[in-house]
Amino acid sequence: MRGLSLRQALTAIDCALGYAQQQSLPPLTIVVLDAGAHVKASASADGSGTQRYEIALGKASAALGMGFGTRTFSELVKKGTLPAEFSSAINGATHGRFIPLPGGVLIFEQGQVVGAIGISGASSNADEEVAIAAIEQCGLTAGL
Template sequence: MSSVSRIIPYGPPLSLDVARRIAATAEAEAKANGWPMVIAVMDSGANLVVLHKMDQAQTGSITIAQAKAESAVRFKRPTKVFEEALAAGGIHLRLLATHGASPLEGGLPLMLAGQLVGAIGVSGMQSTQDAQVAAAGAKAIADTS
Protein backbone atom coordinates (compact mmCIF):
# COMPACT_ATOMS: atom_id res chain seq x y z
CA MET A 1 0.00 0.00 0.00
CA SER A 2 1.39 3.41 -0.92
CA SER A 3 1.48 6.20 1.59
CA VAL A 4 -0.48 9.34 0.86
CA SER A 5 1.31 12.60 1.51
CA ARG A 6 -0.56 15.35 3.25
CA ILE A 7 -1.44 18.08 0.79
CA ILE A 8 -0.06 21.41 1.94
CA PRO A 9 -2.44 24.23 1.01
CA TYR A 10 -1.24 27.63 -0.09
CA GLY A 11 -2.31 30.29 2.36
CA PRO A 12 -2.63 34.05 2.20
CA PRO A 13 0.52 35.91 1.15
CA LEU A 14 2.94 37.27 3.72
CA SER A 15 2.71 40.95 4.49
CA LEU A 16 5.71 43.23 4.02
CA ASP A 17 5.94 43.69 7.79
CA VAL A 18 6.15 39.95 8.44
CA ALA A 19 8.61 39.42 5.58
CA ARG A 20 10.85 42.17 7.00
CA ARG A 21 10.86 40.48 10.43
CA ILE A 22 11.78 37.15 8.87
CA ALA A 23 14.62 38.75 6.90
CA ALA A 24 15.84 40.65 9.96
CA THR A 25 15.96 37.47 12.04
CA ALA A 26 17.88 35.69 9.28
CA GLU A 27 20.28 38.63 9.01
CA ALA A 28 20.93 38.54 12.76
CA GLU A 29 21.95 34.87 12.45
CA ALA A 30 24.21 35.65 9.50
CA LYS A 31 25.83 38.58 11.33
CA ALA A 32 26.37 36.49 14.47
CA ASN A 33 28.46 34.13 12.34
CA GLY A 34 30.21 36.77 10.23
CA TRP A 35 28.57 35.53 7.03
CA PRO A 36 27.69 38.07 4.31
CA MET A 37 24.43 36.77 2.86
CA VAL A 38 21.61 37.58 0.49
CA ILE A 39 18.15 36.89 1.92
CA ALA A 40 15.04 36.64 -0.25
CA VAL A 41 11.52 36.32 1.17
CA MET A 42 8.65 35.50 -1.17
CA ASP A 43 4.92 35.28 -0.55
CA SER A 44 2.66 32.30 -1.27
CA GLY A 45 2.34 33.35 -4.92
CA ALA A 46 6.14 33.27 -5.40
CA ASN A 47 6.27 37.07 -5.53
CA LEU A 48 9.37 38.70 -4.09
CA VAL A 49 8.49 40.68 -0.96
CA VAL A 50 11.95 41.38 0.53
CA LEU A 51 15.41 41.11 -1.00
CA HIS A 52 18.18 41.92 1.42
CA LYS A 53 21.84 41.94 0.39
CA MET A 54 24.22 42.33 3.28
CA ASP A 55 27.43 44.31 2.80
CA GLN A 56 30.12 42.27 1.05
CA ALA A 57 27.72 39.50 -0.01
CA GLN A 58 28.63 38.22 -3.45
CA THR A 59 26.38 39.61 -6.14
CA GLY A 60 25.86 36.16 -7.68
CA SER A 61 23.94 35.22 -4.55
CA ILE A 62 21.14 37.66 -5.40
CA THR A 63 19.63 35.43 -8.08
CA ILE A 64 20.47 32.24 -6.20
CA ALA A 65 18.65 33.35 -3.02
CA GLN A 66 15.59 34.24 -5.08
CA ALA A 67 15.72 30.91 -6.93
CA LYS A 68 15.88 29.02 -3.63
CA ALA A 69 12.87 30.88 -2.22
CA GLU A 70 10.88 30.46 -5.42
CA SER A 71 11.65 26.76 -5.57
CA ALA A 72 10.53 26.28 -1.96
CA VAL A 73 7.20 28.03 -2.69
CA ARG A 74 6.45 26.39 -6.02
CA PHE A 75 7.35 22.84 -4.96
CA LYS A 76 6.22 23.20 -1.31
CA ARG A 77 9.40 21.73 0.13
CA PRO A 78 12.90 22.65 1.26
CA THR A 79 15.44 22.89 -1.53
CA LYS A 80 17.64 20.41 0.35
CA VAL A 81 15.29 17.69 -0.98
CA PHE A 82 16.45 18.46 -4.52
CA GLU A 83 20.11 18.66 -3.51
CA GLU A 84 19.90 15.22 -1.87
CA ALA A 85 18.08 13.73 -4.87
CA LEU A 86 20.80 14.88 -7.26
CA ALA A 87 23.51 13.59 -4.94
CA ALA A 88 21.83 10.17 -5.04
CA GLY A 89 22.17 10.13 -8.83
CA GLY A 90 20.51 7.51 -10.98
CA ILE A 91 16.89 8.20 -11.80
CA HIS A 92 17.05 11.32 -9.64
CA LEU A 93 19.14 13.02 -12.31
CA ARG A 94 15.87 13.67 -14.16
CA LEU A 95 15.52 16.52 -11.68
CA LEU A 96 17.91 18.44 -13.92
CA ALA A 97 15.01 18.78 -16.37
CA THR A 98 12.62 20.16 -13.73
CA HIS A 99 12.34 23.86 -14.42
CA GLY A 100 12.64 25.99 -11.29
CA ALA A 101 13.75 23.27 -8.87
CA SER A 102 16.83 24.70 -7.17
CA PRO A 103 19.13 21.85 -6.07
CA LEU A 104 20.91 24.01 -3.48
CA GLU A 105 20.16 23.83 0.23
CA GLY A 106 19.03 27.13 1.76
CA GLY A 107 15.42 27.50 0.60
CA LEU A 108 12.59 26.79 3.05
CA PRO A 109 8.81 27.05 2.86
CA LEU A 110 7.25 29.34 5.46
CA MET A 111 4.32 27.70 7.21
CA LEU A 112 1.64 29.32 9.33
CA ALA A 113 -1.41 27.49 10.68
CA GLY A 114 -0.71 24.52 8.39
CA GLN A 115 -0.58 26.65 5.26
CA LEU A 116 2.33 27.65 3.05
CA VAL A 117 2.40 31.45 3.22
CA GLY A 118 5.75 32.07 1.58
CA ALA A 119 9.39 31.01 1.52
CA ILE A 120 12.84 32.18 2.42
CA GLY A 121 15.94 31.67 0.30
CA VAL A 122 19.45 32.42 1.52
CA SER A 123 22.72 32.39 -0.39
CA GLY A 124 26.25 33.56 0.22
CA MET A 125 28.19 30.84 1.99
CA GLN A 126 28.20 27.03 1.96
CA SER A 127 24.78 25.45 1.51
CA THR A 128 24.66 24.22 5.12
CA GLN A 129 25.39 27.75 6.35
CA ASP A 130 22.76 29.18 4.01
CA ALA A 131 20.30 26.64 5.45
CA GLN A 132 21.18 27.62 9.02
CA VAL A 133 20.40 31.26 8.30
CA ALA A 134 17.20 30.36 6.42
CA ALA A 135 16.05 28.19 9.35
CA ALA A 136 16.57 31.09 11.76
CA GLY A 137 14.43 33.30 9.54
CA ALA A 138 11.76 30.64 9.15
CA LYS A 139 11.44 30.30 12.93
CA ALA A 140 10.56 34.00 13.11
CA ILE A 141 7.20 33.40 11.43
CA ALA A 142 5.91 31.72 14.59
CA ASP A 143 6.51 34.99 16.41
CA THR A 144 4.36 36.94 13.94
CA SER A 145 1.04 35.17 14.53
Protein backbone atom coordinates in the same frame (compact mmCIF):
# COMPACT_ATOMS: atom_id res chain seq x y z
CA MET B 1 -5.74 32.60 3.74
CA ARG B 2 -4.12 35.75 5.06
CA GLY B 3 -0.76 35.24 3.42
CA LEU B 4 2.69 36.47 4.32
CA SER B 5 2.70 40.15 5.29
CA LEU B 6 5.36 42.62 4.28
CA ARG B 7 6.15 43.11 7.97
CA GLN B 8 6.75 39.35 8.40
CA ALA B 9 9.00 39.27 5.33
CA LEU B 10 11.04 42.25 6.51
CA THR B 11 11.29 40.80 10.01
CA ALA B 12 12.54 37.51 8.57
CA ILE B 13 15.23 39.40 6.67
CA ASP B 14 16.27 41.33 9.79
CA CYS B 15 16.41 38.08 11.78
CA ALA B 16 18.44 36.35 9.06
CA LEU B 17 20.97 39.17 8.85
CA GLY B 18 21.26 39.34 12.65
CA TYR B 19 21.70 35.58 12.98
CA ALA B 20 24.34 35.56 10.23
CA GLN B 21 26.26 38.33 11.98
CA GLN B 22 26.12 36.45 15.32
CA GLN B 23 27.52 33.36 13.56
CA SER B 24 30.26 35.42 11.81
CA LEU B 25 29.05 34.31 8.38
CA PRO B 26 30.02 36.07 5.17
CA PRO B 27 27.64 38.67 3.67
CA LEU B 28 24.32 37.10 2.68
CA THR B 29 21.53 37.89 0.29
CA ILE B 30 18.00 36.97 1.35
CA VAL B 31 14.87 36.75 -0.82
CA VAL B 32 11.40 36.19 0.65
CA LEU B 33 8.58 35.10 -1.66
CA ASP B 34 4.86 35.04 -0.91
CA ALA B 35 2.78 31.96 -1.70
CA GLY B 36 2.23 33.21 -5.25
CA ALA B 37 6.01 33.31 -5.84
CA HIS B 38 6.12 37.12 -5.87
CA VAL B 39 9.12 38.78 -4.24
CA LYS B 40 7.79 40.16 -0.96
CA ALA B 41 11.15 41.49 0.23
CA SER B 42 14.86 41.08 -0.39
CA ALA B 43 18.11 42.41 1.00
CA SER B 44 21.83 42.00 0.49
CA ALA B 45 24.36 42.58 3.24
CA ASP B 46 27.17 44.95 2.37
CA GLY B 47 29.78 43.04 0.41
CA SER B 48 27.43 40.32 -0.85
CA GLY B 49 28.37 38.93 -4.27
CA THR B 50 26.68 40.20 -7.41
CA GLN B 51 25.05 36.85 -8.30
CA ARG B 52 23.75 36.11 -4.81
CA TYR B 53 20.29 37.61 -5.49
CA GLU B 54 19.65 35.25 -8.40
CA ILE B 55 20.85 32.26 -6.37
CA ALA B 56 18.71 33.17 -3.33
CA LEU B 57 15.70 33.77 -5.60
CA GLY B 58 16.30 30.42 -7.29
CA LYS B 59 16.45 28.61 -3.95
CA ALA B 60 13.21 30.19 -2.71
CA SER B 61 11.50 29.56 -6.06
CA ALA B 62 12.61 25.92 -6.09
CA ALA B 63 11.24 25.29 -2.59
CA LEU B 64 7.92 26.93 -3.40
CA GLY B 65 7.63 25.29 -6.81
CA MET B 66 8.36 21.77 -5.57
CA GLY B 67 6.46 22.07 -2.30
CA PHE B 68 9.42 21.15 -0.10
CA GLY B 69 12.79 22.56 0.91
CA THR B 70 15.72 22.51 -1.46
CA ARG B 71 17.75 20.19 0.79
CA THR B 72 15.13 17.49 0.24
CA PHE B 73 15.35 17.91 -3.53
CA SER B 74 19.16 17.86 -3.42
CA GLU B 75 19.11 14.63 -1.39
CA LEU B 76 16.66 12.98 -3.80
CA VAL B 77 19.09 13.67 -6.65
CA LYS B 78 22.10 12.47 -4.63
CA LYS B 79 20.29 9.20 -3.78
CA GLY B 80 19.37 8.67 -7.41
CA THR B 81 15.64 8.88 -6.67
CA LEU B 82 15.51 11.76 -9.15
CA PRO B 83 17.88 11.99 -12.11
CA ALA B 84 20.26 14.96 -12.14
CA GLU B 85 18.87 15.88 -15.55
CA PHE B 86 15.53 16.59 -13.87
CA SER B 87 16.92 19.57 -11.97
CA SER B 88 18.66 20.84 -15.11
CA ALA B 89 15.42 20.57 -17.06
CA ILE B 90 13.47 22.45 -14.39
CA ASN B 91 16.17 25.11 -14.18
CA GLY B 92 15.93 25.61 -17.94
CA ALA B 93 12.14 25.69 -17.91
CA THR B 94 12.15 28.32 -15.15
CA HIS B 95 14.82 30.46 -16.84
CA GLY B 96 17.38 29.84 -14.11
CA ARG B 97 15.02 30.26 -11.18
CA PHE B 98 15.51 26.77 -9.80
CA ILE B 99 18.54 26.27 -7.57
CA PRO B 100 18.24 22.86 -5.83
CA LEU B 101 20.84 23.45 -3.12
CA PRO B 102 20.12 23.78 0.61
CA GLY B 103 19.06 27.30 1.55
CA GLY B 104 15.52 27.36 0.13
CA VAL B 105 12.96 26.79 2.89
CA LEU B 106 9.16 26.94 2.89
CA ILE B 107 7.41 29.24 5.36
CA PHE B 108 4.31 27.88 7.09
CA GLU B 109 1.77 29.73 9.21
CA GLN B 110 -0.99 27.77 10.92
CA GLY B 111 -0.24 24.74 8.75
CA GLN B 112 -0.47 26.63 5.44
CA VAL B 113 2.37 27.54 3.09
CA VAL B 114 2.57 31.33 3.05
CA GLY B 115 5.87 31.71 1.23
CA ALA B 116 9.50 30.71 1.02
CA ILE B 117 12.87 32.15 1.89
CA GLY B 118 16.05 31.69 -0.10
CA ILE B 119 19.50 32.59 1.17
CA SER B 120 22.88 32.68 -0.53
CA GLY B 121 26.33 33.78 0.53
CA ALA B 122 27.66 31.19 2.98
CA SER B 123 27.84 27.41 2.56
CA SER B 124 24.52 25.89 1.51
CA ASN B 125 24.21 24.25 4.94
CA ALA B 126 24.76 27.59 6.68
CA ASP B 127 22.33 29.32 4.31
CA GLU B 128 19.67 26.79 5.31
CA GLU B 129 20.48 27.16 9.03
CA VAL B 130 20.03 30.93 8.77
CA ALA B 131 16.73 30.53 6.89
CA ILE B 132 15.32 28.18 9.52
CA ALA B 133 16.44 30.43 12.38
CA ALA B 134 14.91 33.50 10.73
CA ILE B 135 11.57 31.78 10.10
CA GLU B 136 11.37 30.46 13.65
CA GLN B 137 12.35 33.82 15.17
CA CYS B 138 9.31 35.28 13.37
CA GLY B 139 7.02 32.79 15.09
CA LEU B 140 6.46 30.88 11.86
CA THR B 141 7.29 27.29 10.94
CA ALA B 142 10.07 26.20 8.58
CA GLY B 143 9.22 23.52 6.05
CA LEU B 144 12.12 21.36 4.98
